[in-house]
Amino acid sequence: MSEFLNSPQLPPGTKPLPTQVGGHKYGNGQIGCLEVNDGTILKHVQRPPYGQRELDFYDEIFQSTDDNTLIELRSFVPEFHGVIHGGNNGGVAKHQYLKLENLIKKLSKPCVLDIKMGRKTYDPEASPEKVASQTAKFPPAQQLGYQFTGMLVKYC
Template sequence: MFKVPDHQVAGHMAGAGALGPLVDDSGHFYKPLQSGERGTHEVAFYTSFSTDTRVPDQIRKFFPAFHGTRDLEASDGSGMHPHLVLEDIVSSRINPSILDIKIGSSTWYPEASEAYISKCLEKDRETCSLTLGFRISGLQFYGSKETGFWKPDRKSVNSFTHDDVRSALRKFVSSNSPTNSDIEPDCSYASIIYGGPDGILAQLLELKSWFEDQTIFHFYSCSVMMVYDKESILKGENPNPQIKLVDFAHVTEGKGVIDHNFLGGLCSLIKFISDVVTDPNK
């Protein structure tokens, strides 16, 4: 049984005659291939990445599992359409809190057309990408059974300032309501979600260590998804904080050169999160 994802926070969304991803009850996420070279490039990346012996096994956990492609009835009713079959990152979570963060001060790839570069550069300048090296593309934070989710619309998220980004990263790990702007985020879950040997910060640092050496790929317009279960904390269980890299339509060959664009954005994100861990009351 295919259905529209309940917890998608960014990207093309299905519904109202729009082409978007689907999920099933088996933990699979079906992403429609984008038109033209984008879809071809993304399939090629997943295919090569899944068999590339140069990629360490411990790094593969940061990428969704790839199960090939499959033709499905498109969500927009246009007929059969090829889809990537991927791991559904949030399928095992009931009310996940999610941050989708696009990494890099430049989201355009060198081989892109002038029109595409101009479009991306304009958005990079309008958002925090150019100045911070990353921007928040989408989010949903679970409050409680009474308040549900805080999920700002895309226009609001795209207009986030530096202070909004800092606030969002603090709200992500706070116990008090994210919807009330008058209440300062308490960051009471920072040590559990961001900190510790298995926390998000440790995972980002492991990923950073690889990017300091890897010259196989350059990841343009790729996102880091951060997710955890707030309800698990309330029950005294492991909230299982996790990061995954997603969106690989614009990955290019590294050609022996370090991906400084992605690495710089990743370092910037790590600094922001480290500040929350070391001084949650700031």
């Protein structure tokens, strides 16, 4: 339980997402993905420029009405329910979250695989130290073009 002591306060009606297998999980000062009582997920908006890029991605897909490619893409991504502000700090919202459809909420024993797609897992503007760190984590990604970052298997 000590890993939660330095972690941000959870927004009301949420808990850490139990099926999150990759990325930054809730605990040890991290926010992670959260499960909401209404069956959706809150995904923390990252610091600029990453979080804004992801928000723009969802906005463009779900607000477009005349681009058939974007309209078709909707069926492959979780439904976007907007941005939620939480974690008050003196009346000011401290964190932003993307509110997304929970694609596995109806499954009794979901199996989850988190895959990083691409030969490079770092931002084009990353420092040389970050590039070296990310490249060293899984060198075959440069050749394969993907890597598994986590997996959850539930048996019948």
